[in-house]
Amino acid sequence: DVKVTQSSRYLVKRTGEKVFLECVQDMDHENMFWYRQDPGLGLRLIYFSYDVKMKEKGDIPEGYSVSREKKERFSLILESASTNQTSMYLCASSARAGNTIYFGEGSWLTVV
Amino acid sequence: GNSVTQMEGPVTLSEEAFLTINCTYTATGYPSLFWYVQYPGEGLQLLLKATKADDKGSNKGFEATYRKETTSFHLEKGSVQVSDSAVYFCALSPIYNQGGKLIFGQGTELSVKP
DSSP states (O other), X not given: OOOEEESOSEEEEOTTOOEEEOEEESSOOSEEEEEXXXXXXXXXXXXXXXXXXXXXXXXXXXXXXXXXXXXXXXXXXXXXXXXXXXXXXXXXXESSTTSOOEEOOOEEEEEO | OOEEEEOOSOEEEETTOOEEEOEEEEOSSOOEEEEEEEOTTSOEXXXXXXXXXXXXXXXXXXXXXXXXXXXXXXXEESSOOGGGOEEEEEEEEOSSOTTOOOEEOOOEEEEEEO
């Protein structure tokens, strides 16, 4: 089975802290994604990557950056966390366009 | 642009009732269409998908038919169970889609009572 692992399920951070959310997939997938999930808004794409060291902005990239130094790992970085970034963050991966996207279990981030 | 619209929730049903969750989309050409399910406290799992017009996706008693003429992909189940309580997301993959990203609807929460 495909496994997408997010390193932290629950985090509490202070405003202004730098936050790293790590994601690893074990199926040699080319594509990786970071989504944010908020009630009533569904899933919104923050960033995605279709190859090592490649990254593309999604719909809501402001306040975030990403890193993909290795094919299996895709990190989301909050340079200076703010309270409006309190949310559930979902990492995902897929083999190619139009193919099934597999999700991790999510990381609940609270910024206080 | 590309977008997905789902019926608003929450939807509350009794066990063994018939379920329909409406999903319509806006996209160029023939996108691939998906239903994902999210159980409490978990990430999203693929429930079913369809890649061309008139295809029917099915899984675990759920079905959805890709209707190009009405740009719809409604999710149905003949008899829901308490264990079906979850949030359901409709999504599309555009035809010109570098990176394979999905565009999601806002999700519909389903609650099934015994």
